[in-house]
Amino acid sequence: MAFDAIVVGGGFAGLSAATALAERGARVLVVEARPSLGGRAAAFTDPATGERVDNGQHVLFGCYGETFRFLRRIGAEDRVRLQDRLAVDVVDRDGRASRLACPPLPSPFHLLAGVLTWDALPLRDRLSVIYMRGKGGLQPGRNETVREWLVRRGQAPRLIELLWEPLAVAALNQSIDVAAAAPFARVLATMLAGGPRGAALALPARPLDHMYALPAKAFIEQRGGEVRTNAPAQIACDQLNVTVRGESSSGRAVIAAVPWYALPDTLLSPPPELARTVAAAAHTAASPIVTVNLWLDRVVTDGMFVGLPGRTMQWVFDKRTIFGERASHLSLVSSGAEHIVASGNQELIDLAVAEIRDALPGARAATVTRAVVVREKRATFSVAPGQPARPETRTAVPGLFLAGDWIDTGLPATIEGAVLSGHLAAAAALS
Ligand SMILES: Cc1cc2nc3c(=O)[nH]c(=O)nc-3n(C[C@H](O)[C@H](O)[C@H](O)COP(=O)(O)OP(=O)(O)OC[C@H]3O[C@@H](n4cnc5c(N)ncnc54)[C@H](O)[C@@H]3O)c2cc1C
Incomplete structure (x- = not known):
């Protein structure tokens, strides 16, 4: 034919x-x-609950211009929920909850102001964000890793741990000690070029x-x-x-x-x-992603997602809030997951449950009624x-x-x- x-x-x-x-x-x-x-x-049907489960949570940024053009073309733009501006709830390794919220200012001042008013870290550490652009813009050196580049840009260790590392690992799916800085710099430049909405997060609503x-x-x-x-x-x-x-x-x-x-x-x-x-x-x-989907006997978080920097499961997404009544599970994501991808299912489930109980007080008394692990061994190509x-x-x-x-x-x-x-x-x- x-x-x-x-x-x-x-x-x-x-x-x-x-x-x-x-x-x-x-x-x-x-x-x-x-x-x-x-x-x-892609998505599959979980045989026990009948719910559609994604092979892994996918997050878009407002600056995904080509993706939104594609979604508009096929009449699916409303199947994604886009924030007005970047706002993220975070629980650090010590269990301290905070919120990074960017005010309605032109880019990049919205991100600067968001970080400068973020009480998750001391003011001295927040101030280091000002040096990020520095002389010569965002251009990284050849063969420089993300961490080397951030340190050279004067970023405080706590700001790296709470902001840059989660962002880079989510974007590159690789440890910041291994991944090259150039693609991350490209992502950041795109996020900051597109106005305050460029850095906002978008989640598939289906x-x-x-x-x-x-x-x-x-x-x-x-x-x-x-x-x-x-x-x-x-x-x-x-x-x-x-x-x-x-x-x-x-x-x-x-x-x-x-x-x-x-x-x-x-x-x-x-x-x-x-x-x-x-x-x-x-x-x-290739670089892997491991997702642990948990069904609990109660609701344990108010928002759609929470960042868990410093933990193996770096993000938790509440699919009930994201998809509405069609779903009732949490999706815990571990990107750059080389160190756990070979672990057994029960080990991964135990780890996910322990981390979520540690981070979210509402989860401590909850009972797990079902768990499904998804390993994507070749989720992304390496950017080392x-x-x-x-x-x-x-x-x-x-x-x-x-x-x-x-x-x-x-x-x-x-x-x-x-x-x-x-x-x-x-x-x-x-x-
Ligand atoms: C768990 C997970 C989470 C992710 N999270 C995010 C995220 O939050 N944000 C983000 O932007 N990206 C994320 N990604 C990355 C994103 O999913 C990929 O970059 C994107 O889907 C790649 O699309 P593609 O069309 O290039 O390749 P693919 O999706 O791999 O599509 C290629 C297709 O070709 C088919 N194929 C292969 N060989 C043949 C053949 N010989 N004949 C016919 N068909 C063939 C395959 O079956 C496949 O369906 C994530 C990926 C994974 C796995």
């Missing part, structure tokens, strides 16, 4: 590329290997499939395209054919929107010009210095384009990076 474009992979990158092409009148085929769409941002994957599928099909799941594909680079279980389809353009670790097996007989890209994909390291170079959208094969969060957008492995890469691939295919 012939299509204008074939997109291999139905995650944020593939679906943003496919909908951008469909919007411009192209007849698109999307092929996804798994039984459902969504990739690393399970991830309903938030974006199903609306994107409907958008593509309404414009004459097709979306096939259970369709593991291989791309024959010489003829630009896409083959699924022996059935071939051809497109004037093919977009490989698969993760780095799937690219080598997806490309069939890549020409020598693609060898470096395939080798880079094969040698890129020394990783292989990330490839560009265009390849040496005419008509073959790459998308996915690991494409060289300068952003870390995020929804925004994935959607930006999808939009770049669609634009390249159209041109």
Whole structure:
């Protein structure tokens, strides 16, 4: 069958590329290997409670311009709740609760004022935020880690622990002692460039499939395209054919929107010009995320989420408050989770329960009625210095384009990076 474009992979990158092409009148085929769409941002039904559970809590920032453009296109912008300005409840390692709230000032003064009035840390430590921009703007050195960069920028250890480390680990999914500073600096610059809302947090108000994957599928099909799941594909680079279980389809353009670790097996007989890209994909390291979902016999927090800096589970999200009556579980997230990803389920559940009881007084008398652990071993690609170079959208094969969060957008492995890469691939295919 012939299509204008074939997109291999139905995650944020593939679906943003496919909908951008469909919007411009192209007849698109999307092929996804798994039984459902969504990739690393997906949901499943918990058999015991019947609730939809995300494979892990996803948080967006107000500065995710490409993502909001994608959501507007598919009519799903209202499926995300965006704060007016950054506001975060935090419980530190000693159990002290505080709130970082940014006032309505132009950026970056809202963040400066928020930190300067944050009573979680002594005034002397708060003042160090003023030195963050310093001479030469936010530019980090080559091979500098996030911690080295923050220390060089004069940030107090307590400000690093309570603000910068949770933010960086959430954005990069890697310890600040390992991750390179450059992608974090890029995230910060984007957050601060977009006005006070740029740094505000946004949470999906629906399970991830309903938030974006199903609306994107409907958008593509309404414009004459097709979306096939259970369709593991291989791309024959010489003829630009896409083959699924022996059935071939051809497109004037093919977009490989698969993760780095799937690219080598997806490309069939890549020409020598693609060898470096395939080798880079094969040698890129991954970083895991562990999520422990807990059902308790009572409500233990008022807000949607609480930051738990200094703990293994760095954030707790109350899905009941976020999703409404459809859900009743807490989602505890451990990013950059190399040190616990191999632990057993009961060990992880015990750890999550102990941490939440320690941090939230309301949880101390609560009984756990159910727990579900989700390990995403290859949640994101590593941004440690020394990783292989990330490839560009265009390849040496005419008509073959790459998308996915690991494409060289300068952003870390995020929804925004994935959607930006999808939009770049669609634009390249159209041109
Ligand atoms: C637990 C977790 C929490 C996260 N939290 C956040 C967060 O808070 N904020 C944020 O911005 N980002 C977060 N991320 C990162 C974000 O989910 C990813 O950056 C993004 O989803 C990547 O999208 P993608 O389309 O590039 O890749 P993927 O989602 O991996 O999609 C690629 C798709 O290609 C399919 N595929 C592979 N090979 C083939 C083939 N041969 N044929 C057909 N299909 C194929 C795969 O099955 C997959 O569905 C998180 C990730 C995880 C795992």
